[in-house]
Amino acid sequence: MSVHITSLIDPEHSSSSRRLAWLASDAGGIPVGSVFLRLFTMPAQKHYAEMDLHVHPSERRHGTGTLLLNAAAHVAREDGRRSLVGQAEPGSPGARFLSARGFNEAVTFTFARLNLADTNLPALTAIVERSHPGYRLSSWDGIVPDDLADTFALSRRAMDDMPMGATDYGTVHWDVDRVRAVAATVARRGDVLHTVVAIDEADGSIAGFTELVVPGDGTGDGQHYGTGVLPEHRGHGLGRWMKAAAIMQARDRHPNLDGLRTDTADGNLPMRAINDELGYTPTHRSIHYRLDLSPS
Numbered sequence: 001m002s003v004h005i006t007s008l009i010d011p012e013h014s015s016s017s018r019r020l021a022w023l024a025s026d027a028g029g030i031p032v033g034s035v036f037l038r039l040f041t042m043p044a045q046k047h048y049a050e051m052d053l054h055v056h057p058s059e060r061r062h063g064t065g066t067l068l069l070n071a072a073a074h075v076a077r078e079d080g081r082r083s084l085v086g087q088a089e090p091g092s093p094g095a096r097f098l099s100a101r102g103f104n105e106a107v108t109f110t111f112a113r114l115n116l117a118d119t120n121l122p123a124l125t126a127i128v129e130r131s132h133p134g135y136r137l138s139s140w141d142g143i144v145p146d147d148l149a150d151t152f153a154l155s156r157r158a159m160d161d162m163p164m165g166a167t168d169y170g171t172v173h174w175d176v177d178r179v180r181a182v183a184a185t186v187a188r189r190g191d192v193l194h195t196v197v198a199i200d201e202a203d204g205s206i207a208g209f210t211e212l213v214v215p216g217d218g219t220g221d222g223q224h225y226g227t228g229v230l231p232e233h234r235g236h237g238l239g240r241w242m243k244a245a246a247i248m249q250a251r252d253r254h255p256n257l258d259g260l261r262t263d264t265a266d267g268n269l270p271m272r273a274i275n276d277e278l279g280y281t282p283t284h285r286s287i288h289y290r291l292d293l294s295p296s
Contacts, residue, residue, distance in 0.1 A: 032064055213225060
């Protein structure tokens with residue numbers, strides 16, 4: 001089969017990355033596959049790239065995927081990236097494709113969902129109302145309030161040591177502009193970013209946070225973003241406390257919301273235990289594969 005590869009450019013760059021794309025078409029001009037390549041632009045992440053590659057099931061095993069991969073890998077390597085990351089579910093055609101082309105398993109994520117209609121309200125209430133001496137909860141929608149902006153940005157380092165297997169993602173630097181930009185991006189989509197934080201009453205600093213994005217119409221499923229507790233504040237149950245509060249607030253404020261979704265690296269045992277305790281049910285798993293692009 002004759003396949004033509006067309007290079008495309010996404011004109012909308014984010015504050016942290018830019019995206020390229022390639023479209024594969026057959027001799028009649030019918031699209032049969034595509035690959036998107038995300039090149040991160042933050043200083044600590046300029047060493048790697050992510051790709052999202054798909055080939056129509058009926059067109060697989062004809063070399064289309066390899067042509068698309070080669071196009072993306074070539075540009076990533078020319079741009080100075082030392083690794084390329086792709087995702088696939090265990091045992092899927094995508095997983096077999098990546099493994100056969102030199103990608104190695106880096107980290108596995110478990111995706112889980114909480115059906116809000118089945119939540120154990122007495123148990124959640126007990127967690128939220130449990131005393132945590134020296135700490136209090138606070139929350140907001142959208143952009144962080146000005147009086148908490150600096151400490152919220154500093155609290156993002158809670159994610160720096162998150163177990164991520166053999167990945168090479170680097171450490172992202174968060175400042176006030178970046179946290180505000182993320183909230184603004186969610187708002188432009190028409191969704192609601194809801195944040196719950198634990199505040200250290202000794203100095204008013206944020207000890208941990210959890211973020212939840214809810215569809216603007218309040219229906220369907222919400223998606224958890226980051227949840228983290230600073231190392232010096234761990235061991236007090238703050239992660240469980242904050243996440244339970246976020247669930248309760250989502251139920252109360254969005255009565256038509258069906259569920260909440262989350263994903264956690266398999267090596268992140270504390271967060272997996274919290275999800276299990278709060279009633280999240282695993283739905284599927286995804287493996288992040290990594291290809292070394294370093295010159296041979």
